[in-house]
Amino acid sequence: MRNNNDGIIATGGSHVVSSAVASGRNARAAVHGSGSTEAGDGRQRSPEEVRELVARLIDALGRSDHPDRADLIEIAEDAREELAAENRRMGKLRMLARTLVSAVAGFTALASLAQPIEEAVRGL
Numbered sequence: 001m002r003n004n005n006d007g008i009i010a011t012g013g014s015h016v017v018s019s020a021v022a023s024g025r026n027a028r029a030a031v032h033g034s035g036s037t038e039a040g041d042g043r044q045r046s047p048e049e050v051r052e053l054v055a056r057l058i059d060a061l062g063r064s065d066h067p068d069r070a071d072l073i074e075i076a077e078d079a080r081e082e083l084a085a086e087n088r089r090m091g092k093l094r095m096l097a098r099t100l101v102s103a104v105a106g107f108t109a110l111a112s113l114a115q116p117i118e119e120a121v122r123g124l
Helices: 046-064 069-084 091-122
Strands: 014-017 018-023
Touching: 046 069, 069 091
Parallel strands: none
Antiparallel strands: 014 018
């Protein structure tokens, strides 16, 4: 009987939500919990809180090596400006958010997989 964890092995498409990773055709990941104050905890946030999250994303993108970081920062800045507008266009915000998520999803999946791989290699 094996009592070790070889980490996550993902092939095909992937979907990452918070700390959950799903792999395979039409993969979907979900995290369910309570009491969290982190982004993605499902609670409704004020426009100011969302603007702060977008500002954190802009800072993180600026430090990243993402090949499209300049374009993504511009998109995030557009979202931040839209959030500050008196008459926010929710359709535009949803489109900007979907664009950002799709652009960084692969990097998040890779980062989530890198840790278990590194730990597994250390254990060899």
